[in-house]
Amino acid sequence: MQCPILWIHGEALGPANPALQAYPGRPAVFVFDAELLAGRSPTTGDPADATPQAVSLKRIGFLYECLLELPVSLRHGDVVAEVLAFARAHGADGIVTSAGTDPRVEGICQALEQELPVEVLEPEPFVELDGKVDLGRFSRYWRRAEREVWAAASQEQ
Amino acid sequence: MAPDSLAGVALAWADQPGDLPRHFESRQALEAELRRLFPAAKGNLSPIRGGRRQAEALLSRIQPARYAKGRNFLDGHVTHLSPYIRHGALSLAEVRDAVFARLQAPGGGGRQAGEKLINELGWRDYWQRLWQQLGDGIWRDQEELKTGHHPGAYAADLPADVAEGRTGLACMDGFIDELHETGWLHNHARMWMAAYLVHWRRVRWQAGAQWFLRHLLDGDPASNNLSWQWVASSFSHKPYFFNRGNLERYSNGTFCRSCPLSEQGCPFDASYEQLEAELFAPMPSVRAGNDRSRERRDPRRRGSPAASAALSRPTRRR
């Protein structure tokens, strides 16, 4: 991609965001996701609940204050439509973002890909674990992870 | 510019019509603007400010050894980093590295001093990995409940007195006010509230989880829903519950001193065995008969005689 725009989402509102690191200075956008803030997405509400309630103002304010410290334009509405409009306005040939845990991020990337190429960059993990990780209980995960985390600590010295 | 003003960092590209403002005279002005832009969003701004600068200030104050000793106490030293981590103002990897650097500095205490804090960061990573695996299934019971109650026995909605913070219990009403006003709660307070709602009030954990997600600045279906499931027992071997002795100890008695139910009527004022009998129905498969060896197999009883439970519970959390 020669001139992509960056889509910043709510899991990566800091300088460690790999999209901001890989493409410093490129136009970047964050969209306040109307559906999510209305409590109508599994990120904020039980999908089985028939009467969703909106996320409180303080959560929006917290995000807003994080965003003011980043070089990013702010929009409100449907994320896919807003990101694509932003890309068009900047004559972008693609969209770069960071991988998220929330399945909603993946869903949005798939929709964006219908229009433009999307590059998804992985943030630095807390711990790198190869192969299948047994997540049945924390203790099983931690038996493996603890060793790896501390091995990284001693390399730092 | 007023000292209180909030200005976004400069952008290297032009604004478009419909962009949200990035400059405010004051935090109050930001609040007013957000009310206008998001009319469905209730309440006020939190006294907790967002942003990387705040996050770095908190990060510079972490004390891993003090954390390990005091993290279960409401007034113990905890990091308050969760909202910043949740939204990536700080990455978990950055926090990890900051902890390592602190441990390796003179007087830092080395690995031993940092094990507890690193372990807690591990909990976040663990829940995140599970979310990735479960997707939206994170809203469903992961296992059957071990409370002896049918899932249908739990109310679907948050009771009004809980939603409004007027349960009459000084502790719960205090926590509810804090949740609503600040959007942050100590881990122990979250556990007590979840246990109260699910076990004493017999409400579906999903109703509580959803309520928390509306308010918590760190609200995240991974840590939140799976912690609720851990309390409810749909993601653990036994339900989590507590008694007055436990709450009083880890809150230094602050709530009980001013509670109208302190002398009489506190629903938590009992031994673990009494509460267990009151809150949970016998699990037919594991508790039939009087046979002691069978009783020991009841997951809720394993290794937790009532006398020491008040002390041992908090470390066997989640």
Ligand SMILES: Cc1cc2nc3c(=O)[nH]c(=O)nc-3n(C[C@H](O)[C@H](O)[C@H](O)COP(=O)(O)OP(=O)(O)OC[C@H]3O[C@@H](n4cnc5c(N)ncnc54)[C@H](O)[C@@H]3O)c2cc1C
């Ligand atoms: C019912 C319930 C709901 C919860 N909901 C959330 C939530 O929505 N979002 C959230 O981030 N945490 C949640 N937690 C976990 C925990 O309570 C908070 O992460 C912690 O209290 C945040 O305060 P702190 O940053 O001072 O934590 P510290 O104790 O200082 O820990 C440092 C960091 O480690 C991580 N961490 C610590 N304890 C836990 C834990 N038990 N589980 C997962 N991560 C942990 C957090 O990222 C935290 O910021 C919940 C716990 C319960 C019992």
